[in-house]
Amino acid sequence: xxxxxxxxxxxxxxxxxxxxxxxxxxxxxxxxxxxxxxxxxxxxxxxxxxxxxxxxxxxxxxxxxxxxxxxxxxxxxxxxxxxxxxxxxxxxxxxxxxxxxxxxxxxxxxxxxxxxxxxxxxxxxxxxxxxxxxxxxxxxxxxxxxxxxxxxxxxxx
Numbered sequence: 001x002x003x004x005x006x007x008x009x010x011x012x013x014x015x016x017x018x019x020x021x022x023x024x025x026x027x028x029x030x031x032x033x034x035x036x037x038x039x040x041x042x043x044x045x046x047x048x049x050x051x052x053x054x055x056x057x058x059x060x061x062x063x064x065x066x067x068x069x070x071x072x073x074x075x076x077x078x079x080x081x082x083x084x085x086x087x088x089x090x091x092x093x094x095x096x097x098x099x100x101x102x103x104x105x106x107x108x109x110x111x112x113x114x115x116x117x118x119x120x121x122x123x124x125x126x127x128x129x130x131x132x133x134x135x136x137x138x139x140x141x142x143x144x145x146x147x148x149x150x151x152x153x154x155x156x157x
Contacts, residue, residue: 026121030078030105032112032137036110037080037105039087043121044107048099051125061094063082068092072101072121077152079116080107112137 025044046057052067054109061068069089078085087103094100097104115135122129131146 024126024128027131027132027134028076028117028119028121029136030115030117031135035109037085037107037109039078039105041099041101041103041121043099043101044126045094045097045099046084047122047126047129051122061099062092065089065092068099068101072103074094075120075123077116077118078105080105081110081113082116083107095126109142115155115157116152117146117155119146120151123148123151 024044024047026044031038031040038059040105044060048068048071049055049057049059049064051062052064052071054064054067072087072089074110076087078087085105085107088106089101089103091102092099117133119133121131123131127148129147133144133146133153133155135142135155140157142155142157144155146153
C-alpha cells in the first residue's frame, strides 16, 4: 500500500476517534487481476444511503443494488488508454459503517499507459468529501485525491 494513502487512512481513523467529528472520504482502488481490470470502492454507509435517497440506515445494502449502481454509474467515468469503460458490479456488501463494492472494469485487456477518471461520488451530498483514487500498474502505486474542486485526473504510466 502506498505510504501516503496509509498515513491518510491512519490519520482519518485516529482523527475521527480523538476529535469526535467526521472525516469523509471514499477509496477507489483500480487494479489488474488474471488479465482483467477491477475497481474496489469503499464508501461511508450513511452518506451513501443519503445520496441514493434512503433514510432507513438499517436497510440491507444488497436490496438497494439498483439504486446504488445507478448512482455510481452517474458519478464515475473511467477510460483506460482513451477507451471508455463500464463497470460490472460483481459484489456489494457492507459493515455497520462502510459500503464495499467490487466491480469488473469492462474494457479489452491491454497494457495500461494512461487512466482518465472523473469521480463525483458524494461530492454534492457531503461538503468535505474527498475521493482517493489508488492505482497499481507496472509495479507502481499511484494515489490521487479528488474533491469538489478537482473532480477528475489523468494518470500516466
